[in-house]
Amino acid sequence: MMTSLDFLDIDSLYSDEERAIGETVRDYARAELAPYVADWYDQGSIPTDIAPGLGKLGLLGMHLEGYGCAGTTATAYGIACRELEAVDSGLRSLVSVQGSLAMFAIHRWGTEEHRQEWLPRMAAGEAIGCFGLTEADAGSDPGSMRTTAKRDGNDWILNGSKMWITNGTIAQVAVVWAQTDEGIRGFAVPTDTPGFAAHEIKRKLSLRASLTAELTFDNLRLPASAVFPEVRGLKGPLSCLNEARYGILWGAVGAARSCLDEALNYTLARTQFGKPLAAFQLTQRKLADMSIALTNAALTATQLGRLKDSHRITPEQVSHGKLANVRTALDIARTARGMLGAAGITLDHTIMRHMNNLETVATYEGTEEMHALSIGRALTGIAAFR
Numbered sequence: 001m002m003t004s005l006d007f008l009d010i011d012s013l014y015s016d017e018e019r020a021i022g023e024t025v026r027d028y029a030r031a032e033l034a035p036y037v038a039d040w041y042d043q044g045s046i047p048t049d050i051a052p053g054l055g056k057l058g059l060l061g062m063h064l065e066g067y068g069c070a071g072t073t074a075t076a077y078g079i080a081c082r083e084l085e086a087v088d089s090g091l092r093s094l095v096s097v098q099g100s101l102a103m104f105a106i107h108r109w110g111t112e113e114h115r116q117e118w119l120p121r122m123a124a125g126e127a128i129g130c131f132g133l134t135e136a137d138a139g140s141d142p143g144s145m146r147t148t149a150k151r152d153g154n155d156w157i158l159n160g161s162k163m164w165i166t167n168g169t170i171a172q173v174a175v176v177w178a179q180t181d182e183g184i185r186g187f188a189v190p191t192d193t194p195g196f197a198a199h200e201i202k203r204k205l206s207l208r209a210s211l212t213a214e215l216t217f218d219n220l221r222l223p224a225s226a227v228f229p230e231v232r233g234l235k236g237p238l239s240c241l242n243e244a245r246y247g248i249l250w251g252a253v254g255a256a257r258s259c260l261d262e263a264l265n266y267t268l269a270r271t272q273f274g275k276p277l278a279a280f281q282l283t284q285r286k287l288a289d290m291s292i293a294l295t296n297a298a299l300t301a302t303q304l305g306r307l308k309d310s311h312r313i314t315p316e317q318v319s320h321g322k323l324a325n326v327r328t329a330l331d332i333a334r335t336a337r338g339m340l341g342a343a344g345i346t347l348d349h350t351i352m353r354h355m356n357n358l359e360t361v362a363t364y365e366g367t368e369e370m371h372a373l374s375i376g377r378a379l380t381g382i383a384a385f386r
C-alpha cells in the first residue's frame, strides 16, 4: 500500500529548502491548528491570537522582500498555502488576505512610509490587514464600484461600503479601493479612523473558520499621505488578486489531499458486506480517479510556481490554475464525502468542512466563470466579459 499520496513523487521536484518549509508548516498546522479547527468552524470564528504564531513561522508576507518578510520563493509560499489549507481553507484565507492582498498591496503600491508603518508589524502578526474591493453591487465587475474618495483640500473623504471582506472586523489596516476623479485608487485606511465601521457577516455555511465583514465609510477623512501614489485603475487591485489566486491554486491541492487521505483511511477501516469498503472495485475506481486528479493539480501548481519564480507567469495562467485546481478539489471533496456515508456529514471528519469551504474558494478571487472568460480571452483574443 502507498504510504504517501504523492503518487508521482512530485516532492522530488522541490529544493531541499522548499521541502523543509513544507514539513515545518505541515507539522505546525497539524499540532497547533488542526486539533481546534473543527470547533472554530462550529463556532463560526477564528481566534486572532494565532497570527503571531503564523508570523513567527514566517508565513505572513512570506514571499515578499524586506520589512521583516521571509522572502522565500513563490513555490515555497505555495507549499505553505497547501499545508495550511490541508487543515482548513479559513487558515489559508487568513494568510492569503494578510500577505498576498493587504501586505502585497502596501509593498507594491504603497509609499515607503506605508511600508515602514505597516509591514513589519503585519509580518509578525501583530497587525492584521484586510482588502476591500468587492461591494454588494460590484463583485465580478469591480470596475462598477460605488465607493468614492473625493479631495477636500489636501485630504480625501471616503464614502461607501465594501462587502464580504475577510478579516474586516479584526483588521488594524484596510486596503480600500475607491472611485476618484482620476479613476480607481487605493488607500491604506487605519481602521480606528472616525467614520470606519465593520460589521460581521453571520449565518455563513462555508468558510466558517474565518471572519467576513461589511465595511462602511461615512465621511471618513484621510490625509493626502493615505493614497497609493502611483497606481490608477483596476490594474492596482487586480495585480494583488494575481498573488492571492496563486496561493489559492496551491491551497486547493492541500484540501483535496486531506479529503483523499480521509476517504482512503475510512474505506480501509470500514467493513460492509464482509469486506473493507476499499476492497470493492467501485471504491478503488473512485480512489484511483481522485489520486490522478490530485496529482494533476499538484503538477499544475508546481509548474505555476516555477513560472512565477522565473517571473514569467501571466494572469491567464493563474486563472487556469485557480479554476482547474479548485474545481478538482471540489470534485474530490464531493466524491470523498459520499464515500464516508452518514459519517461524512459531521464535523468529526474533515471532508464536509473542506467541501463547504471550497464553495467559497470557488467564488472568491474570481468565480469559475471569470477565470473561464480570462482563459477564453487568451485563447481567442476576444473579451466576452460584457
Ligand code: TGC
Pocket: 092, 093, 094, 096, 097, 131, 133, 134, 139, 140, 141, 142, 143, 166, 233, 234, 235, 236, 238, 239, 241, 242, 244, 315, 364, 365, 366, 367, 370, 374, 385
Ligand atoms: P479589464 O478592462 O480587463 O482590465 C482593467 C485593467 O486591469 C488590467 N488587468 C490586470 N492587471 C493585473 N492583473 C490582472 N489579472 C489583470 N486583469 C486585468 C488590465 O490590463 C487593465 O489595465 P489598464 O492599464 O488597461 O487599465 O477589466 P474588466 O472591468 O473587463 O474586468 C476584468 C475581470 C472580470 C477579469 C476582473 O474584473 C476580475 O477579475 N473580476 C473578478 C473579481 C475578483 O476576483 N474579485 C476578488 C475580490 S478579493 C477576494 O475575493 C478576496 S478573498 C481572499 C481570501 O479570503 O482568501
Ligand code: FAD
Pocket: 097, 131, 132, 133, 134, 136, 138, 139, 140, 141, 163, 164, 165, 166, 167, 207, 212, 360, 363, 364, 365, 366, 367, 368, 369, 370, 384, 385, 386
Ligand atoms: P456576482 O458577481 O454577482 O456573480 C454571481 C454569479 O454570476 C457567479 O456565478 C458569476 O460567475 C456569474 N457571473 C457574473 N458575471 C458574469 C458574466 N459576465 N458571465 C457569466 N457569468 C457571470 N472580496 C474582497 O474584496 N475582499 C475579501 O476579503 C473577500 N473575502 C471574501 C470572503 C468570502 C467568504 C466570500 C464568499 C467572498 C469574499 N469576497 C471578498 C468577495 C468575492 O470576491 C466575490 O464574492 C466574488 O468576486 C463574486 O462576486 P459576487 O459574489 O458579487 O457574485
